[in-house]
Structures are given as C-alpha cells and as structure tokens.
Amino acid sequence: MALIEVENVAKTFRVAKRYEGRFGAIRSLLAREYREVHAVDKVSFQLEAGEMVGYIGPNGAGKSTTIKMLTGILVPSSGRIMVAGRVPYQERVAHVRKIGVVFGQRSQLWWDLPTIESFELLRHIYKIPFERWRENLDTFSDILELGPFLHTPVRQLSLGQRMRADLAAALLHDPNILFLDEPTIGLDVVAKDRIRQFLQRINKERGTTVILTTHDLEDIERLCQRVILIDHGTLIYDGALEELRNRFGRERTVVIDIENGLPDNAHDWRPIGVNSVRREGRRFWFSFDRHATTAAALIGEIAQRYQIRDLTVEEPKIETIVRQIYESGSVTV
Amino acid sequence: MRLYFEIGLRAFRRATIYRSAYIAGILTNAFFGTLICFMYQALYGSGGNVAGMSLHDAITYVWLTQSLISVGGGWMSTDIIQTIRTGEIANDMARPWSFFGYWLSRSFGERLLNLILRGTLTYLIGVLYFRAAIPSLEQFTPFLIAVLLSMVLSFSFGFIINMIAFWTIDATSMVWLVNTIMMFFSGFLLPLAFFPAPLAAIARLLPFQAITSLPVLIFLGKIEDIAILNSFLLQLFWIVLLVSVSLMIQRAAMRKLVIQGG
Numbered sequence: 001m002a003l004i005e006v007e008n009v010a011k012t013f014r015v016a017k018r019y020e021g022r023f024g025a026i027r028s029l030l031a032r033e034y035r036e037v038h039a040v041d042k043v044s045f046q047l048e049a050g051e052m053v054g055y056i057g058p059n060g061a062g063k064s065t066t067i068k069m070l071t072g073i074l075v076p077s078s079g080r081i082m083v084a085g086r087v088p089y090q091e092r093v094a095h096v097r098k099i100g101v102v103f104g105q106r107s108q109l110w111w112d113l114p115t116i117e118s119f120e121l122l123r124h125i126y127k128i129p130f131e132r133w134r135e136n137l138d139t140f141s142d143i144l145e146l147g148p149f150l151h152t153p154v155r156q157l158s159l160g161q162r163m164r165a166d167l168a169a170a171l172l173h174d175p176n177i178l179f180l181d182e183p184t185i186g187l188d189v190v191a192k193d194r195i196r197q198f199l200q201r202i203n204k205e206r207g208t209t210v211i212l213t214t215h216d217l218e219d220i221e222r223l224c225q226r227v228i229l230i231d232h233g234t235l236i237y238d239g240a241l242e243e244l245r246n247r248f249g250r251e252r253t254v255v256i257d258i259e260n261g262l263p264d265n266a267h268d269w270r271p272i273g274v275n276s277v278r279r280e281g282r283r284f285w286f287s288f289d290r291h292a293t294t295a296a297a298l299i300g301e302i303a304q305r306y307q308i309r310d311l312t313v314e315e316p317k318i319e320t321i322v323r324q325i326y327e328s329g330s331v332t333v
Numbered sequence: 334m335r336l337y338f339e340i341g342l343r344a345f346r347r348a349t350i351y352r353s354a355y356i357a358g359i360l361t362n363a364f365f366g367t368l369i370c371f372m373y374q375a376l377y378g379s380g381g382n383v384a385g386m387s388l389h390d391a392i393t394y395v396w397l398t399q400s401l402i403s404v405g406g407g408w409m410s411t412d413i414i415q416t417i418r419t420g421e422i423a424n425d426m427a428r429p430w431s432f433f434g435y436w437l438s439r440s441f442g443e444r445l446l447n448l449i450l451r452g453t454l455t456y457l458i459g460v461l462y463f464r465a466a467i468p469s470l471e472q473f474t475p476f477l478i479a480v481l482l483s484m485v486l487s488f489s490f491g492f493i494i495n496m497i498a499f500w501t502i503d504a505t506s507m508v509w510l511v512n513t514i515m516m517f518f519s520g521f522l523l524p525l526a527f528f529p530a531p532l533a534a535i536a537r538l539l540p541f542q543a544i545t546s547l548p549v550l551i552f553l554g555k556i557e558d559i560a561i562l563n564s565f566l567l568q569l570f571w572i573v574l575l576v577s578v579s580l581m582i583q584r585a586a587m588r589k590l591v592i593q594g595g
Contacts, residue, residue, distance in 0.1 A: 072427070093430075097429040106419070106420060106424060107424075110343060113343060117346075121343060124335055124339045125429065
C-alpha cells in the first residue's frame, strides 16, 4: 500500500455572491446566492514513502487546497484520501502527530517570543523525548545555522532566517511526511540554496517523504524526480520531470552568429523542420521541433549557406515548458 | 496538561513584552474610573444609599470593574477571528492538540498577567485617589476564585462568538454587538442593582452577570456566606454549559471548515 493515496478527490467551495452598488452589502446579507468553485476536481495520485514530489500549478490551481486536505484540516467534498492508513480529517490528531507542515507565508512560530521558545513548546506539543529533541535541534541548528538567532524574537528575523526556523520547527518531532507550501517564496538565491540542500539531506538521510508546492521551478529541478502538475483543479501531468521535458519541450533553438556578407534572400529562407526564424543584425534564432529535425542536421544546412562564426543550442527551460502548459491549459501540446 | 501549562506560560510571557500597551491601558481605565466616580459623587450628594449601595460601594464597584476589564469583564478579543481571516489557523489546526484547549490556555495566561499587573495597578489608583475599599482576606479569597472562574466563563463565551467566523466572514461586527450586550448585562457599565426590575430579571438569566457582577459583589461583601457557594455554583453551571457549547461548535466548525485562501 502506498503511503499516500488520493483517489478522485474533489473540493468544492461555496462562495457567496456579492452585490455591487449602494445597497449591495444589505442585499448580499439578505439574498444569499452562492456560486460553486471547484478548487480541486477529481484528482488521483499515489505517493510511496521516501519520495520527494513537486506539486505545481499556477495561482489558484488548487495546490494549497490539496495540501490542506492531505494535512487533514480541510475535508474533501468527495473522493478518498488515505495517508499512512488513516483518513486525515477523521483521525486528525493521530494524523498530524506524524506529519510536519510549513506554510511558507504563515509562520508557525510565536511572533513575539525568542525562536527557542517555539521550539521548546513543540517539544511539549509532540511529546518529544528531551534527548531526541536536543539531538534534532543541534543537527538542524548546524545545517541551517540557527544558532545566531535562537534567542532573537521571531519578529526580528529576516525572511530567510524565519523560513529556516520554520523548517526546523516542522521537523523536530521526526515526522514521516513533510508538507511544504511555497517554502522558498520571497527568498534570495543563497537562502533558497541552503533550504534546498537541507531538504535534500532530510529526504536522503531520514527517508522523510516530502511534498512541496512551489512557483519556483528551480526548486523542482533541484529536488524532485517527480512532478505533479495541476491546473484549474485537475491533474494534468504526473510523472518524471525529465519526461515532462521530453514530451512538452520539443522545441529547441539554434542561435547563430554569422560572418559578414549576407545573401539577399536571408529573410525568406527557412530550413525544413524549423518553426520560426528571428533575426537581429547578424544573429539568427532558428526554433525547431526536435522530432522533425536534429540540431546537427540543421546546423549543417545553415553552414552550407552562411559562414558561421559562433553558435549555441538552447534547451527549453522547464519554466518555459510549464508556462506553455499553463497557457494552453492542457497536456495535448 | 503539561502542554496547556506551557502554552499559558508563553502567553503570559508574551504579554509582558507590551509594556507601553499596559501603561496606555491602565491610564484609560483610570480615566474612565475617575470620570464615573465624579459622576457618582455628584449624584450621591451628601450621602445615603442607592439600591443598597453606599457611595463608597459605588466607587469601589467602579474601580473593580475597570480593573477587571482586561480579564474578560467588559471586552472580548477577536484573536481567533483574525487567525481564521488570515488563514493562520491552518497552522493551529495541524497540531495534535485540542483547539479549544490551546486557546483557553493562551487566553488564561494572558489574562492572568492582566489581572496581576494591569488590574492590580488600576485598582491601586482607585485606592489611592478615591479610597476604594481594601478587602479583608475573607472577602478577597472567594473574590479571587470567582474571578478565575469568570475568566474561563468569559473565554468560552468569546470562543463561541469567535467561532462564528467559520460560517461568516463578517464575524467581527457580531463581536462588537455582543460586546455591547455583555458590557451592559454583566454589570460592567452599571451595577445590576441600579437596573429597573424587569431588566435586572433578564440580567440574572444571562451568563454575563457571572462574569463581572458576581465577583464584584463578593468583593463588596454583598454576597456572603452560603450565598458565595451558590454564586460559585452558578458560575460553574454556566462554565459547563458554555464549554459544552464551545466543544460542540468546534466539532461543527471542523466539519465545515473553510479556510480562506486557495
């Protein structure tokens, strides 16, 4: 049995319609009309223990809603969720004892108190044996460099420091599963890197299953072998990141700088398999379908007409691929 | 139990940080205390009793209620509503604890500090400038018990009202309305003894008098002997009722849970 089983899960919110205008507020109060928002619509997937999965999608795709259902704080409208043999919302307390959660934009630390106070409270919340707690705290302090601000009130921490502290807080009780909702949001490159390294280590050394939602696809590229992509509440891709690139990233671009002496018909010429040509001065961009031709063949053909001075082949960025999928709203690219 | 003690301890410590808020609070309470005392002094004139209360009783009553305001006597917080609105509640829900227990201990820690610091200092001003009564130990001990009971009581009531935010986004206006009703019927604004008979009868049927009026009357010695025990029982009755309702509404809220933000 998989660690996490999500089967045909849907979540529909009823949102009260608001009326505009002078008496809008009163009308909204008296004549409630609702419209239904399908935040998550029949999503299914399974996760094995020890996996590290990226859960991605544009804003409002239903990522956080899914995470909230998996953590047991939101009840699905239909479908079935099992995590470690439990239905999360039915056995909420037993369930949350075994998981760690970080909502990137909302800290779980006590804002006005020194960071260590929150860590100490967590020891009581999860009834962590003191030795184990101490050991974990030392390890995390070491990797995440928490030492310098353990006794600083949380409100005085930088965003990067706060996020590191939040991560440590979510892991002190040795959870089996770690849910991360936008763990690197708003962080600079160095801070992001530190968090990614930490997550990698936790996943590898402790076998903690990690599910993270993010807008930063570099997180995914660095951390996850598998991605689940949702949009408008529906699952549109579930599989290896590499496969996503192969299937949807068919377009490559050859960038060529040529020597002087352009032939007159340079503007019209388009080799077979090339979708578009762009030119700026002596630089050309040939975008081609990887299935229609190869970079080698294309370069050969170009070399016969022009004298090439310099050339590069651009791989599609995962970012571009995902954007294309979001924009087209489907996988049938 | 240890966990809830630790939560309360942190809430207590957290409250100690806001010193300027404390001073501002004490000054506000002292200002209103002074104002109402001047009014009573003018109204009582040369002396006499009104509805069984002497001027000295009335003055003590004013300073006590002002001192108890931050303990729950005249004001309800919207802390839980805020966490529902910001979605912060998601963190509190993902914990292996009783949500009610968490907030109760948090509020208890905060109010305990309010009682010890803000309440005591405010009352001290009343004692120094208006000769508000200094109670005997026999009066003070049952008063303290009554105040501690009223803290649980007013918290539970506030919890129920705050939880309404699970069903509507405009719960804050509800809190304001209920706050006004509470201030009036708890005897915070005016001793219930001054109420016209029908209103006083209504007040006695509501839980609010057990929050402010009962502890204050014990302090004043208007409730004595066996009546003190009865008043504790009444408070306990309301606590059992309101805590049960709190837990019920909590269960319903969990089921219906809608957290803001997708």
